[in-house]
Amino acid sequence: MTSSADKAVVERPTGFQRAAFEAFLETRDEPCWITDLRRKAFDLYADRLEVPLDPEEFKRVDLRAFRPDDYRLSPPAAPSAEFATLLADRAKFAGSVTHVDGSGTQAVLDEKLARQGVLFGNLATLVRDHRTVLEPHLMTRGVRPATDRFSAWHAAFWTGGTVLYVPRNVQIDEPLHSLIGLSEPQGADFSHTLVVLEEGSSATLLEETASAHVDAPGLHVGAVELLIGPEAALRYVQLQNWNPRTFHFAHQAGHVDRSGKLQWTVGGLGSRLAHIHQRVSLDGQGAEAQVNGVTFATGRQLISYYTQQTHNAPNTTSDLLYKEVLRDKARVVWRGMIKVEPEAQKTDGYQRSDALLLSHTCRCDSIPGLEIEADDVRCTHGATAGRVDEEQIFYCMCRGLSRFEAMHLIVEGFFHSVYDRIPVEAVRETLSRTVERKLGIGG
Amino acid sequence: MSDFEQIATVDELPPGGRKPVVIDETPALLLRIGNDFYAIEDVCTHDGQPLTDGPLAGCEITCPRHGARFDVRTGKALCMPATEPVQTFEIQIRDNAVFGRSRD
Numbered sequence: 001m002t003s004s005a006d007k008a009v010v011e012r013p014t015g016f017q018r019a020a021f022e023a024f025l026e027t028r029d030e031p032c033w034i035t036d037l038r039r040k041a042f043d044l045y046a047d048r049l050e051v052p053l054d055p056e057e058f059k060r061v062d063l064r065a066f067r068p069d070d071y072r073l074s075p076p077a078a079p080s081a082e083f084a085t086l087l088a089d090r091a092k093f094a095g096s097v098t099h100v101d102g103s104g105t106q107a108v109l110d111e112k113l114a115r116q117g118v119l120f121g122n123l124a125t126l127v128r129d130h131r132t133v134l135e136p137h138l139m140t141r142g143v144r145p146a147t148d149r150f151s152a153w154h155a156a157f158w159t160g161g162t163v164l165y166v167p168r169n170v171q172i173d174e175p176l177h178s179l180i181g182l183s184e185p186q187g188a189d190f191s192h193t194l195v196v197l198e199e200g201s202s203a204t205l206l207e208e209t210a211s212a213h214v215d216a217p218g219l220h221v222g223a224v225e226l227l228i229g230p231e232a233a234l235r236y237v238q239l240q241n242w243n244p245r246t247f248h249f250a251h252q253a254g255h256v257d258r259s260g261k262l263q264w265t266v267g268g269l270g271s272r273l274a275h276i277h278q279r280v281s282l283d284g285q286g287a288e289a290q291v292n293g294v295t296f297a298t299g300r301q302l303i304s305y306y307t308q309q310t311h312n313a314p315n316t317t318s319d320l321l322y323k324e325v326l327r328d329k330a331r332v333v334w335r336g337m338i339k340v341e342p343e344a345q346k347t348d349g350y351q352r353s354d355a356l357l358l359s360h361t362c363r364c365d366s367i368p369g370l371e372i373e374a375d376d377v378r379c380t381h382g383a384t385a386g387r388v389d390e391e392q393i394f395y396c397m398c399r400g401l402s403r404f405e406a407m408h409l410i411v412e413g414f415f416h417s418v419y420d421r422i423p424v425e426a427v428r429e430t431l432s433r434t435v436e437r438k439l440g441i442g443g
Numbered sequence: 444m445s446d447f448e449q450i451a452t453v454d455e456l457p458p459g460g461r462k463p464v465v466i467d468e469t470p471a472l473l474l475r476i477g478n479d480f481y482a483i484e485d486v487c488t489h490d491g492q493p494l495t496d497g498p499l500a501g502c503e504i505t506c507p508r509h510g511a512r513f514d515v516r517t518g519k520a521l522c523m524p525a526t527e528p529v530q531t532f533e534i535q536i537r538d539n540a541v542f543g544r545s546r547d
Binding site: 060064065271300363 | 465468469470485486495
């Protein structure tokens with residue numbers, strides 16, 4: 001293992017061609033079934049690269065300035081870097097996992113939970129000993145490698161990631177924390193988050209991404225799979241806070257079984273360009289999903305969310321609310337779809353996206369959509385985009401606030417309806433603090 | 444202000460030639476008109492799509508989709524549907540090399 005890691009340090013090809021893939025495999029100490037899956041995924045990736053990107057999807061997400069060959073994977077050493085984490089010190093956690101440059105550097109779990117059979121740790125380590133638990137779930141239902149070039153790319157090169165497995169009827173009351181960091185310039189992170197909740201269990205996972213350096217270029221090609229069993233409940237928060245020179249691509253999927261509940265909150269704050277496919281599937285009767293999104297794009301950021309709420313079973317509920325604030329020359333794209341299959345009668349689906357534009361030069365494209373094949377459903381959708389009302393600012397300034405403070409108050413108020421839906425106080429506070437920082441208030 | 448980065452060589456582009464490049468992490472279009480070089484952001488300010496293949500007449504480039512026209516020297520929008528100017532880049536020629544950087 002040491003020698004292969006050393007070898008990687010010496011050679012370390014950049015890019016993601018076949019030579020880089022073979023060199024990457026040599027650095028991995030993994031069971032054969034994983035290597036086989038990787039090889040299949042790499043072939044898929046090579047095929048997908050030949051196919052042009054979907055013009056409809058990528059006409060708003062300009063990848064011309066993105067050069068994958070500028071980035072490389074780090075050897076599986078344990079880099080040490082300091083991260084300004086948003087969440088780590090804000091609450092008491094039952095466990096925490098840290099990844100830096102694709103390598104797991106820390107994994108802690110409350111012993112009591114470990115004794116109950118809970119698994120929480122680094123995917124790269126857990127696949128060695130827990131094949132029976134992980135194999136049925138890893139990229140089989142949630143994120144499939146064949147979806148597009150990014151999912152195949154991720155499936156071939158995933159570096160690690162956080163796994164949470166909660167056995168039947170185990171309740172985890174305290175939240176768990178996961179940090180994904182990038183420290184090396186030109187570094188790439190391919191982390192994979194896999195959460196499996198068996199019947200009747202519950203958990204809360206707070207995940208954040210961060211860069212150690214403000215201006216080090218980085219790449220993240222990630223995947224998130226949240227598999228919620230019957231009557232299980234998951235609260236999952238992901239705060240994306242890369243530096244403004246990181247490209248972020250991700251496929252994220254949640255599957256909710258009979259009477260299961262998923263509450264999913266995303267914060268899109270950092271990155272140069274982020275393009276995320278977020279999908280929730282309600283697969284069992286009575287399944288519920290609530291999706292909350294907070295996006296604040298400044299400078300030349302482009303943040304794009306493609307969301308899909310798929311109703312596959314009767315009496316299922318989905319409720320999506322995204323709030324976006326844009327400033328400078330930032331762009332936000334939100335394309336939402338509610339899909340109702342013929343058997344999903346009595347579906348209740350809702351989606352809404354509101355954008356607040358703080359400058360003349362920012363731009364938001366909101367495209368809500370419905371695709372309904374059942375005939376007894378309630379589906380509502382809507383999108384708004386608007387400038388800050390000068391009268392509101394005037395009103396605040398009449399009461400002694402500066403223009404800047406007034407703007408802050410209005411932005412806070414705008415986000416409030418989504419903050420109100422987030423039950424974890426630490427997350428609410430963190431989002432609010434980060435928004436302040438982006439507005440230029442506070443340290 | 445960003446540093447100058449080399450984006451082409453002079454003999455790569457004949458007069459009337461063009462080349463899509465990246466300057467300061469922004470997709471740009473380098474144009475040679477006579478012996479002068481110009482670079483504009485390769486995005487129409489109307490629909491947010493590339494200007495790459497837009498026809499060029501004198502110093503005016505026309506968006507291939509909806510016909511918006513821009514002056515490549517100043518970036519100024521010359522007709523509807525575009526109302527906002529397109530970003531222009533500073534160009535320097537050193538020997539046979541063409542360098543570009545953003546103005547802000």
